[in-house]
Amino acid sequence: MSDLRHRTRVALLLSLVASVPAWADNNVSERWQHQVEAISAGTGTIARGDAIGARLDTLGIAWKREAFVRGDQAGENLVADLGGPDKAPLLLIGAHYDKVPVGHGATDNASGVAAVLELAQALKATPLAHHRVQVVFWDLEEKGLVGAHAWVATAGRERPALYVNFDVFGWGDTLWMMTPAAEGDSRLVAALRTASTQEKLGFSPGDKYPPTDHLAFLKAGWPAVSFSLVGGDEIDPILAVFGGGKPAQVPKVMQVIHSERDTTAELDGARVDDALRVVEQGLRAWDAAATH
Template identity: 70%
Template sequence: MPTTAAATTDAIATRWQAQVVGISLGEDTAARASAIGTRLDALGLDWREEPFEADGLSGRNLVVDLGGPAGAPLLLIGAHYDRVDVGHGATDNASGVATVLELAQALKARPLDNHRVKLAFWDLEERGLLGAHAWIATPGQEQPALYVNFDVFGWGDTLWMMTPQDGTPLLAALHAASRVEGIGFQPGDRYPPTDHLAFLKAGWPAVSFSLVGGDEIAAILQAFDGQAPDPAPRVMQVIHSPSDDASQLDPAAVPEALRVVEAGLRALDVTAVAEVPRAESPASAAGASGGP
């Protein structure tokens, strides 16, 4: 029989994959939102829709309050749930949504001590990060101590992180946890465009995570720089294409990657807001819309 740790790892991988499948089967954004809502209901979490209008389009973000100490700084964790018109948006970005849902379960079971936590599932990312921009622009919106984004978390051996700053306690904790879990960890300020950019452009602290093959990263950045690496990295062959369905997923490293991220967030919680990645150096591999 599997050990308790192995059984837990298997359960995370199975649950994560099932959630990605459920979301990506949705025929439209409303169906994807419904799948997310069903999971949040099962977790016993209250959630709400926040409609918005932007660039002549209507969207709705889904927001969840996980709670936390009154008056504590806010940690916001999110992922976009919309997709492009082709494919099923499994890798981009049901995979990121399922990752946030797994973190929600972990943080509900064992809450942070020094932060309030909210979850956000953004709409219309693929049309220019519109959901995230709309949330930030809401009058009276609270600036989070840190926004943590997930986009394209579908396979691979490396946790890839966009961070505008080196040498923080968060990075040190992630490096240490990745060694414990035996998974690659590659942070840096060059990264494809996704919702973290909306926060950085507002001057609000943000980071972003993907799970990919470590040998893909250089070629992914080349592709977003307008080059044509040969062969094209797997990510670029899958996202925004008819092949972006659940068959592309490999959950093998997802539990380890989740444990690394959770360990980093818990280490950040211990330091409260003494030091978090700042937004004065918002760098990205490309422009401000779409992509992993």
């Protein structure tokens, strides 16, 4: 796709996204879908980053590109600051925006990026009381979580009170959460469980989860969780595949990601709005319970 055609398509999609200004409405899934389409239209990382930046500009959120080099690999993380109370602890929210060479990277991981952008809109409109918030979009996740590892390894980097990751948020009836075993009964998990029950959405927390950017934080001893939106019946087969097994039925996620099928045609945003409300309510309850 030529640069002009790409910019024209992105501008059209973003104008549709920007046409609905409020978070508390019935258009979350529609905005999410348009944003996934805008990001997926880019054939390279720069174009995908441009689509993210354009959305942040529309929301009035300041952002920057932060270049990094790790070993023989170089890339750019995109960093946006939502602000918050002075000297308050940091809540960091992120998703990787790079893709593998095949497919459009819609499920993996434009879907997660679009989820973070929706949360950014909500948290900018109504800031948290006890935490500052930054959002980061990681480069080179597909090369070994390179962007996230580079972030954590940067000298003087602030240790967040929590890092919240999104990877694969494309369909399904269940919010799947990676949470360390020791924190399985945490206030955040309890709040998410309550909110998911109210939304009649499946909720599956646990320490077994596919490898993604949260691991860079856990390896450094920094608190981190991760979210996916999938079918509840996919979780055990997904874990079986990552464990080297061969489930009787290959889950949809494993058929789509890293393949030519990873296009917007595979997305189903029917429960995205419910899932994002659950996450937002959980984070707000976690923030409200914070003591410093």
